[in-house]
Amino acid sequence: MSEPKQSKLVLHTTWGPIVIVAQSGRIVSCDLPRCDRAPSEGPRILREEVPLSNRRDVAVLKQAARFVRAAIAGRAAPVPPVLEDGAPFFLACRRAMQRIPLGGSVTYRELAANAGSPAAVRAAGQACARNPLCLFVPCHRVLAANGRLGGFSAGLAWKEYLLRVEARR
Numbered sequence: 001m002s003e004p005k006q007s008k009l010v011l012h013t014t015w016g017p018i019v020i021v022a023q024s025g026r027i028v029s030c031d032l033p034r035c036d037r038a039p040s041e042g043p044r045i046l047r048e049e050v051p052l053s054n055r056r057d058v059a060v061l062k063q064a065a066r067f068v069r070a071a072i073a074g075r076a077a078p079v080p081p082v083l084e085d086g087a088p089f090f091l092a093c094r095r096a097m098q099r100i101p102l103g104g105s106v107t108y109r110e111l112a113a114n115a116g117s118p119a120a121v122r123a124a125g126q127a128c129a130r131n132p133l134c135l136f137v138p139c140h141r142v143l144a145a146n147g148r149l150g151g152f153s154a155g156l157a158w159k160e161y162l163l164r165v166e167a168r169r
Contacts, residue, residue: 018068032158060080066078067080089116093124
């Protein structure tokens with residue numbers, strides 16, 4: 001029996017499951033459960049599940065689990081290897097997002113400039129919206145003009161929570 005091409009890690013939290021997929025030793029996606037209204041307390045990991053695993057991906061999934069635990073606590077941790085795939089400007093935006101420090105933020109306009117195309121503000125917003133690696137590529141640190149939150153694929157409760165816990169550190 002051959003090993004699966006992709007490996008999956010499910011972190012069951014009080015806000016719902018966080019699903020992380022790895023392939024060839026890299027994280028290829030991270031899906032947070034949709035949460036539009038924040039529960040009374042922050043998310044807590046209840047248990048880990050690895051329903052599909054490939055031996056090559058075990059180490060990266062363990063690193064991903066450590067990273068997610070730190071991220072939801074507002075702490076820094078080494079980012080596991082992530083897949084760099086997509087259109088050149090989207091990749092430039094992802095690299096620029098990875099340079100935003102913990103507790104920091106930039107506007108979509110600043111992200112576009114940091115990615116090398118100052119006029120491409122809407123495209124920078126699309127790069128955030130289509131980011132398959134939320135948490136690992138911190139699109140939650142990108143804000144609209146005047147400090148407004150803008151959007152977030154998993155819901156604004158996540159974005160607000162992550163920004164708040166990061167600011168405390």
